[in-house]
Amino acid sequence: MEVILIENIDKLGKVGDVVKVKDGYARNYLIPKKKVLRASKENLKVFEEKKTEIEAEENKRKIKSQEIAKKIKGLEILIIRNAAENGQLYGSVTSKDIAKEIISLNEVEFLNEQINLKKSIKSLGVYEVEITVYTDLKVKILVNVAKTKELGVEQINEYKNPKKTKSIKKEKSVDDKKEEKKVDEKLDAKDLIKEIEKKEEITPKKKTIAKKEKTPKTEKVDEVKTKKKDEKLKKTKKKVQKKVTKTAKK
Template identity: 45%
Template sequence: MDVILLERIERLGQMGDVVTVKPGFARNYLLPRKKALRATEANRAVFDQQRAQLEAENLKHREEAERVAKGIAGLTVVIVRQASDSDQLYGSVTPRDIAAGITDAGVTADRRQIKLDRPIKTVGMHSVRVDLHPEVSVEVIVNIARTEEEAGFQARGERINRDGEIVNIEEGAIEVETVFEEGAAPEAEELAVAEDAAPEAETPAEEAGAEEAAPSEEDFEKTEG
């Protein structure tokens, strides 16, 4: 299916580009989220008429995102979770958890802005990408620990070993694991949609999002400008 992009889509194109994608990807993701229009003659004419307005709105949103990015660049979010002696979490930390941590720090964030190529399942320091706008991203550090005290040790490049001793990590350096990959937007969206599919008693209204199909690698195979 040919569509007209209404914003920059990673690995697909820029605003105004006409690209070919799989019909399911268009119907379940691009069109309902107003990221694209069907590339009909009528829609092409409408887009051409409104392009200047769309570009002006995009510029406004991008400038606001850049302002927010400066405020949270380098932000560390502490998340306390139960874990085994081998540092494996009992469960995982998801985009929803990270978005809540960023919001608690004073900047409203949505789970769809959090880009992970996999859920986080270990204690430690993790670098996570946050997409504030299709053209503006920032990295934050997610410090996952069993207690606030342990999080403080990790932030200083220290850990508590199994004997209860405080030890340095590589001469005090902070080891940060990157849990996203450049150009991995489809996988990140898949995690966000998968979260919607999981039932949560405290947020039943959000279960409707489970109907949205996640972008997959195949959706990006065939494109043209």
């Protein structure tokens, strides 16, 4: 069905626009709410005659909506409801309940359909609800559903100042990971030096497989082997110490 908009409607158009909408949407909502006229020849003629008057009315509506937006932006409303121990409500909080509370607090006219509540609230808690005050003018309010006024105060304070728990793990930065790697390298190197020093202190175990008397020749061979082993340990120790120094400078 084609209709003429006699007020600005979000996602449809501005005053005077002729748009096509679903028949049910036009018959059940737009026409009864006097937001549109059927786009017949007669209505188009009437609209043209009253266009200036309709546009002036729409401008007044816009100004009034801006005033309402200022009043309710960031508003916190408390709705008291009975609930089970698990926080489940005995019933629910609907857009109608929210509209009623806004009207009583601010003395403003408000329509339920302006409250963008996807589904009714069925649990205790604080909810951020968006309200379309005028076409593309939207504001957010906080709806605090609690068992008592005192519990409502606690809930809103917890919502605004959430407590930091130990279960929240902070992601380590690249710099933190690099620093940890350096520390690990230092520890590994120091442990290795200690291990080498221990080996230097340990005297070679005597072989008990066959007892042979040492000749000057065998004693010389053993001396050469021990010397080579000591030199090898010293070289390893120097390499490790260099690595530790290099890592510390970084």
